[in-house]
Amino acid sequence: MSSLEQRFPNKRILITGATSGLGKAFALEFARRGWRIAVTGLDAAEIMETAEAVRSAGGEALEMVLDVTRCEHFEAAAQRVTQAWHGLDVLINNAGVSDAGRMDGELTLDNWRLLMDVNVWSVVYGCRTFIPVLKKVGGGHILNVASGAGLGCLPEMASYNATKAAVVAISATLKTELITDDIDVTCACPTAFRSNIANNDRVRQCTSVAGKGIMEEIKRTKVTAESVAQYIIRSMEKGKLFSLPQADARAMWAASRWMPEKYRNLLTYLFNKRMWLFAPGK
Numbered sequence: 001m002s003s004l005e006q007r008f009p010n011k012r013i014l015i016t017g018a019t020s021g022l023g024k025a026f027a028l029e030f031a032r033r034g035w036r037i038a039v040t041g042l043d044a045a046e047i048m049e050t051a052e053a054v055r056s057a058g059g060e061a062l063e064m065v066l067d068v069t070r071c072e073h074f075e076a077a078a079q080r081v082t083q084a085w086h087g088l089d090v091l092i093n094n095a096g097v098s099d100a101g102r103m104d105g106e107l108t109l110d111n112w113r114l115l116m117d118v119n120v121w122s123v124v125y126g127c128r129t130f131i132p133v134l135k136k137v138g139g140g141h142i143l144n145v146a147s148g149a150g151l152g153c154l155p156e157m158a159s160y161n162a163t164k165a166a167v168v169a170i171s172a173t174l175k176t177e178l179i180t181d182d183i184d185v186t187c188a189c190p191t192a193f194r195s196n197i198a199n200n201d202r203v204r205q206c207t208s209v210a211g212k213g214i215m216e217e218i219k220r221t222k223v224t225a226e227s228v229a230q231y232i233i234r235s236m237e238k239g240k241l242f243s244l245p246q247a248d249a250r251a252m253w254a255a256s257r258w259m260p261e262k263y264r265n266l267l268t269y270l271f272n273k274r275m276w277l278f279a280p281g282k
């Protein structure tokens with residue numbers, strides 16, 4: 001295992017959705033390691049605030065507004081890092097939004113489109129734009145943040161599950177495809193950790209039992225974004241394709257792959273009986 005600093009002495013990284021939760025935790029962790037960080041997000045004031053925190057923690061910050069649903073924003077970001085730093089070493093496709101609800105109920109087509117745009121197209125735009133940049137400097141590392149949801153497929157979360165499963169598939173494909181370019185790929189699949197993800201209005205108003213249960217879990221869990229970020233960085237250093245920071249993610253991964261029918265029967269039983277995550281408010 002070699003540290004990311006040994007592999008990438010120029011220490012140049014871009015993080016999407018760096019103004020909150022896991023993205024901010026990555027930014028501060030890389031800042032403590034002395035990296036140059038392109039701090040990107042939607043809100044200019046929050047970007048400035050995060051960039052200040054990065055500088056205080058020992059990193060260098062390049063602020064930029066980057067809406068991940070817009071390919072031209074990725075292209076502008078690639079130009080900025082090329083001008084400022086002559087390239088990039090690590091790309092973290094982190095920005096994401098969640099949603100929940102039944103397929104025949106709360107999950108409207110507009111909700112589906114939003115999730116596809118923010119969670120899937122962002123990764124496509126990011127990879128397509130930055131693979132040539134990484135190739136130009138002789139290699140790099142792409143980290144795509146998916147979710148345990150993309151492996152475990154809990155009920156009443158079809159859009160979120162589908163988008164994160166797509167990120168898993170893109171990452172696995174690229175891991176092999178990019179090997180000759182010396183570009184490594186890691187796909188992070190955390191389960192619940194504390195962040196702002198459950199605070200958007202759509203999610204707050206969601207009435208589905210599974211959706212509510214999972215959002216309550218995110219609010220109640222003691223797992224921090226910082227501990228998840230540190231685990232994922234260690235996975236990148238080990239050259240892992242999958243980074244599964246929590247035990248429930250690892251259990252779901254193993255069960256859904258080795259015993260797919262039994263795993264689905266168990267989930268169906270728990271859902272029908274309103275047990276485990278499917279008993280919100282208990």
Ligand SMILES: NC(=O)c1ccc[n+]([C@@H]2O[C@H](COP(=O)([O-])OP(=O)(O)OC[C@H]3O[C@@H](n4cnc5c(N)ncnc54)[C@H](OP(=O)(O)O)[C@@H]3O)[C@@H](O)[C@H]2O)c1
Nearest residue numbers: 017019020021022067068095096147190192193195196197
């Ligand atoms: N928290 C969990 O339990 C959990 C579990 C598994 C996976 N994840 C994944 O972890 C990643 C980070 O989420 P988080 O939990 O840290 O949530 P968070 O605190 O809500 O952070 C998400 C970040 O993405 C940004 N973002 C949203 N839409 C964007 C857009 N169109 N363009 C650019 N940035 C955008 C947000 O900006 P604004 O704040 O300005 O909207 C925010 O900075 C996501 O991919 C999520 O799916 C989270």
